[in-house]
Structures are given as C-alpha cells and as structure tokens.
C-alpha cells in the first residue's frame with residue numbers, strides 16, 4: 001500500500017509530492033462578477049504553503065447562469081483569466097499541483113442570484129427550472145471545455161469536472177432529473193454522454209500533459225449501481241487521470257439496502273482502475289484516520305473540513321504524528337487565524353456545528 005508521504009504521478013502532468021489533496025471548498029469569497037479576490041487567493045495559497053500536494057479550487061462556474069453561490073469564483077469569461085493566472089502561479093510556486101474545479105449549478109441555484117430562470121436537463125416544477133434546448137446542451141458542453149481551456153491558459157495543471165452533489169452534470173446523469181427524449185436522455189449511456197463529450201472536448205483542445213479528473217457522489221441523486229458502472233467506464237477508458245469519490249463519510253455503508261454489509265467506498269476501491277488514480281473524501285479528520293484510509297487501496301485522500309481547521313494539516317502530520325486537530329465547533333478567531341475571511345465564516349455558519357460562539 002502506498003504511504004501518504006509517497007509522491008504520486010497521474011497519467012498526465014507533473015509528479016505530486018505527497019497524497020494529501022485539498023478538497024474543493026466553496027467559500028463565497030470572490031467578487032460578485034466571479035473575479036478572484038485577495039481573500040480567496042490568500043485562503044488557497046495558504047493551503048499550498050501548508051503542505052498539500054494538490055490544491056483544488058472551489059466549484060468554479062462555467063456559465064453565468066451556472067452560478068450556485070454568491071461570491072463564487074467564475075471561469076465563464078476571459079475577464080477571469082488574469083485573477084486565475086495569479087492564483088495558479090501562487091499555488092504552483094509553493095510546489096503544489098493546481099487543479100480548478102469546473103462547475104455548473106443547473107437547477108440548484110436561485111433565480112434571484114442569477115437574474116434569470118435556472119436551467120436543467122428537464123423542466124422542474126419544484127424549483128421552477130426550465131429544460132435546456134438541444135442547442136443549449138451543445139453550448140453547455142462547449143462552455144465546460146472552454147472553461148478547461150481558460151484554466152490551462154491561466155497556468156493550472158488541470159481541472160476536475162464536478163459531477164457530484166446534484167449539480168448540472170449529476171442532473172444529466174440521474175434518471176430522476178433527466179427525462180429528455182433526445183440523445184442526452186433515456187438510457188444511462190445517453191445520460192452520461194454530456195460528461196463523456198466534455199472529457200473528449202478537453203482532450204482535443206488542451207495539451208497532452210493537462211490533468212483531468214472527475215468527481216462523483218455515488219448515491220442519492222444517482223443510483224449506486226449506475227455510479228459503479230460509470231466509475232468503471234471512466235477508469236477503463238483512461239481518458240481521465242483521477243476519479244474523486246465524494247462519499248461525505250468514508251466509513252459509511254451504502255444507503256441502498258441491497259448493497260449494505262460493506263463500506264460504500266469499497267465498491268470503488270475494488271474496481272480495476274488501470275492507470276487512473278482513485279481518491280476519496282468524507283470525514284477524514286485525524287492523523288489516525290488518514291493512515292487508516294490509506295490502507296484501503298486508495299491512491300490519495302482529500303481533506304475538506306479538516307483543512308479549513310488547519311491550513312497546514314499535512315506539514316503538521318509529517319512533523320509530528322501525534323498532532324491532534326482542534327474539534328468543532330471552533331471560534332471565529334481560530335478560523336481567521338487559519339486564513340478564513342469573514343465572508344467564508346458566514347458561509348460556514350450554515351454548516352451545523354462548525355463555528356462556535
């Protein structure tokens with residue numbers, strides 16, 4: 001089994017110094033037009049300084065209408081490239097690999113935020129979203145690819161496609177949210193075709209060394225059986241470099257009764273992954289948990305909340321194994337000392353039990 005401090009290489013791109021990756025974390029710190037702010041720059045480069053082998057940005061939206069959060073980082077216009085160039089350089093200069101997460105919220109947004117009716121693969125009464133036309137789906141694919149091209153221009157080593165948590169790509173994948181009758185709906189193959197076309201487009205338009213990853217969350221919106229089939233296909237084709245399984249809790253069992261009796265994670269770690277690297281995220285909080293999950297046939301691990309609490313979790317881990325992270329709820333002062341701005345703290349207050357008085 002590889003150790004957390006062993007370097008790792010993806011199929012493409014430079015070697016990564018260790019197997020600690022910073023999870024994509026929405027932080028609402030950017031400017032209203034999606035342009036990078038000093039706060040977002042400081043928050044992410046501090047994690048690169050703190051020893052993460054790979055630093056991933058928050059979900060970054062590829063169309064204006066795809067914005068899901070106020071203060072979200074954008075990549076839907078060339079105007080974003082200048083700020084993103086500074087960000088990629090800042091991460092890379094610390095010896096960390098920079099990956100930008102490409103995102104579209106689809107119907108998981110508010111008309112008030114985007115100033116128009118949200119869009120989705122199919123119309124949805126509950127949210128008021130309207131169905132995308134066929135031409136708009138083609139444009140959506142193109143805008144994801146264009147986002148990757150901009151990320152490469154800005155100097156990022158690669159991108160991750162946000163196919164998790166019920167956002168646009170996930171809305172296409174799921175039969176619950178996709179009842180289209182064209183080539184993008186119906187069979188699982190058709191529902192997944194938006195994702196595969198985006199990957200093909202990026203491979204055509206970006207350089208040979210450009211890293212592409214995919215994030216999936218395997219249950220809830222998408223059925224577990226289909227998530228496993230999708231993971232298999234993504235790994236067998238080797239067009240992507242890594243698969244990032246967002247499990248919310250790496251120790252949990254599946255929700256679907258028929259699959260219980262083993263961890264959700266194990267359905268993915270036991271698949272033949274060829275040369276695609278597999279990582280997991282979800283409630284990895286202590287050095288002991290880091291070591292335990294590295295024994296589970298994963299190539300790398302991702303820290304989300306633990307990395308908000310300690311920007312230098314990896315450095316502390318390597319220096320002192322008995323490092324004991326602080327526990328939630330934590331004070332605003334602690335968060336500020338870890339490079340979390342007031343805007344981000346306000347967002348974190350919507351996560352139960354995270355911030356104390």
Ligand SMILES: Cc1cc2nc3c(=O)[nH]c(=O)nc-3n(C[C@H](O)[C@H](O)[C@H](O)COP(=O)(O)O)c2cc1C
Nearest residue numbers: 023024025026058059246281282283284303304305
């Ligand atoms: C504040 C916050 C913001 C998040 N933003 C994103 C995001 O932008 N994109 C994404 O794919 N996941 C996002 N997630 C999920 C995390 O990447 C991660 O998978 C999840 O928090 C579980 O890992 P953890 O227990 O180490 O935090 C977010 C989670 C939190 C707590």
